[in-house]
Amino acid sequence: MTYIIAEPCIDIKDRSCVDVCPVDCIHEFERILIIDPEECIDCGACEPECPVEAIFPEDALPDKWNAFVEINYAFPDPGTINSLTDKYALENDVHNEPIA
Numbered sequence: 001m002t003y004i005i006a007e008p009c010i011d012i013k014d015r016s017c018v019d020v021c022p023v024d025c026i027h028e029f030e031r032i033l034i035i036d037p038e039e040c041i042d043c044g045a046c047e048p049e050c051p052v053e054a055i056f057p058e059d060a061l062p063d064k065w066n067a068f069v070e071i072n073y074a075f076p077d078p079g080t081i082n083s084l085t086d087k088y089a090l091e092n093d094v095h096n097e098p099i100a
């Protein structure tokens, strides 16, 4: 299993999760951060750190954000990750408000 980063991270990317990951497996792409599913050790440290609740264990990801399984498993391919994220944001009219 792995943890998955979902829609609330799009264009927010404050990187709070990166600071606490013990194996440095969270990586930044154009509009979202992505967890390397091969390196994640399922420790759960990142989940409570996210200010917009974007991180979930894969088996607890809300159904409405299933598209992010494919996006996260596209790691480490930036072309696929960036294009799938853009496509999702366009189709779902994502406009996440900046956090203070």
Ligand code: SF4
Pocket: 003, 020, 021, 022, 023, 024, 025, 026, 035, 039, 040, 041, 042, 043, 044, 045, 046, 047
């Ligand atoms: S669950 Fe642990 S290992 Fe996996 S991304 Fe989060 S902090 Fe890193």
Ligand code: SF4
Pocket: 005, 008, 009, 012, 013, 014, 015, 016, 017, 018, 033, 049, 050, 051, 052, 053, 054, 055
């Ligand atoms: S803490 Fe949440 S919003 Fe910030 S980069 Fe990580 S997943 Fe994205």
